[in-house]
Amino acid sequence: LAIGLAASLARRSLRRASAETRHAAALAGLLTLAASPFVAFAVVYEPTPAPVAPPNTTPSRTGVSPQAEVDFASQPASFHPAVPPRSIKSSRWFDPWVNVLPGVWLAGTLLILAWTAVGLVGVERLRRAAVPLREGLVAERCRELARSLGIVREVGLAVCDRVAAPLLIGVIRPTILLPAAALTGWAPDQIEMALLHELAHLRRRDNLICLFQKLVEALLFFHPTTWWLSAWLRLERETCCDLRVVARTGRPRAYAELLATLAGAGRATPPCPAMTERPIATRIRRILFKEDRPMTLKPTAPE
Numbered sequence: 022l023a024i025g026l027a028a029s030l031a032r033r034s035l036r037r038a039s040a041e042t043r044h045a046a047a048l049a050g051l052l053t054l055a056a057s058p059f060v061a062f063a064v065v066y067e068p069t070p071a072p073v074a075p076p077n078t079t080p081s082r083t084g085v086s087p088q089a090e091v092d093f094a095s096q097p098a099s100f101h102p103a104v105p106p107r108s109i110k111s112s113r114w115f116d117p118w119v120n121v122l123p124g125v126w127l128a129g130t131l132l133i134l135a136w137t138a139v140g141l142v143g144v145e146r147l148r149r150a151a152v153p154l155r156e157g158l159v160a161e162r163c164r165e166l167a168r169s170l171g172i173v174r175e176v177g178l179a180v181c182d183r184v185a186a187p188l189l190i191g192v193i194r195p196t197i198l199l200p201a202a203a204l205t206g207w208a209p210d211q212i213e214m215a216l217l218h219e220l221a222h223l224r225r226r227d228n229l230i231c232l233f234q235k236l237v238e239a240l241l242f243f244h245p246t247t248w249w250l251s252a253w254l255r256l257e258r259e260t261c262c263d264l265r266v267v268a269r270t271g272r273p274r275a276y277a278e279l280l281a282t283l284a285g286a287g288r289a290t291p292p293c294p295a296m297t298e299r300p301i302a303t304r305i306r307r308i309l310f311k312e313d314r315p316m317t318l319k320p321t322a323p324e
Contacts, residue, residue, distance in 0.1 A: 022246065024050060024053050024054050024057060024246060024250075025245075025246035025249060025250070027050070028046070028047070028050035028246075028249075028250055028253070031046045031050070032046070032047075032253065040257055040260040040261045040264055040307075041261055043257045043260075044254065044257035044258055044260075044261055047250060047253045047254035047257050048230065048254055050250050050253075050254075051233075051234065051237060051250045051251065051254055054237065054241060054244075054246060054247060054250060055237045055240070055241070058240075058241070125243075126243065129242050129243065130239050130240055130242065133235075133238060133239040133242055134239045137235045137239065144190045144191075147181055147183055147184065147190065147198060148179070148190060148191065148196060148198075150181055150182075150183055151179035151180060151181035151196070151198055152179055152180050152181070153177065153178070153179045154178045154179055154180060154199075155178075158209075159178070159199075159204065159212060159216075160178050162212070162213060162216065163176065163178045163197065163216050163220075164176075166213070166216055166217055166220055167220055167223075170217075170220055170221065170224045171224065172220060172223060172224055174195070176195055176196070176197060176220065176223060177191075177194060177195065177196035177197065178196070178197050178199070179196055179197070179198055179199070180198070180199050180200070180201055180203070180204060181198045181199070181200070181201070182200070182201040184198050184199075184200050185200055185283070186200060186283045187199050187200070187203070187215040187216075187218070187219055187283075188219065189219040189222050189223060189227075189228060191228070192228050192229060192232065195223050195228065197216065197219045197220070199212075199215065203215065210270070210272070210275065211275075211279055213270070214266050214270055214272075214275070214276050214279055215279070217265065217266045217269055217270070218262050218263070218265075218266050221261070221262040221265045221266065222258075222262055225258075225261065225262070227258050227262075230254075230258070234251050234254065234255070237251070238251055256300065256303060256304070259304055260304060260307055263276070263280075263304055263307070263308055264307075264308070267308055273308050273309060274309065276308060277305045277308045277309055280301060280304060280305055280308075281301070281305060284301040
C-alpha cells in the first residue's frame, strides 16, 4: 500500500514530465514492489539468538556450573541449544491463516504462470504460421529503419494472416509480424509508422521488460498495486514508442488515425507490445494534445 501510494503521488507530480521519465518512475515502482516481499521477510522473520550461559567459576559435581543447570532447567522441553529456534512476529488474528495462505498463493502463481506459458506457445505458433519477408521494398525499409535507430541485431519480418495489427514477438529472435492487409491495403507511410513503433519497442528492450512484468504479476497477483503499476508501465511504454514515431515522421494526426483504425482490429492480438495496446484513447490524446486531459466535445449552438 505504501509503494502504491508513493507511485500514485509520483504519477500525479510527473504528469507534465516526459514519457521516458514517467516510464522510469513506473518501472522503479514495479521493481520496488518486486523487492518488497524479500524486505518484508527480512523484517518479519528473524532468528532468535541462543541464550548464552554466564561464565561459571565454581564447578559442580556433574561438571556443569549450578547457574547453567538452573538456566537449562528453566528452558521449555522443546528447546535444544544445538538448533536455535526461529520466531515469526505475527498478531493473533493472522495465525489461523498462516497455514492456508501459502497454498492459495502457490495455486494462483502457478495458474498465472501456466496462462503465460500458453500465451508464449501461441506466439510461437504465430511465428511458425507466418510467411517471412526477406526481400522486397518492405523488408528493405525495415532494415533501413532498424539501422537508423541503432539496432545492430537482425530483426525478422513476416506476414501472418492470424494477426490483425502489427506486433513484436520473441526475445532471442525478435520478429515483427504484419497483418496480411498491410501489404495490400496500407499506404507506404502507414507501414513505415507501424515498423517504427515495433522497432522502437525492440530498441528499448521492452520485450524483456514485458517478461519481467509477467513474472511480477504471477508472484504478486494478490495485491491490486501490482496490476495498477503494471498497467501504468504498459501505458508509458506504448507512449514512449508513439512519441518516437511522431518525432520521426512529424505526422501526429496520421499516426493517431492509424491507431484508431487498428484499435478494434487488435483485440485478438496476443498480450505483448503492439500498436493497439490499451488504453488507446489516452495514447491518442497524448499524441494530439501532448497531455493527459479529457477528450470532450463542445456542443455547438444551433444557427
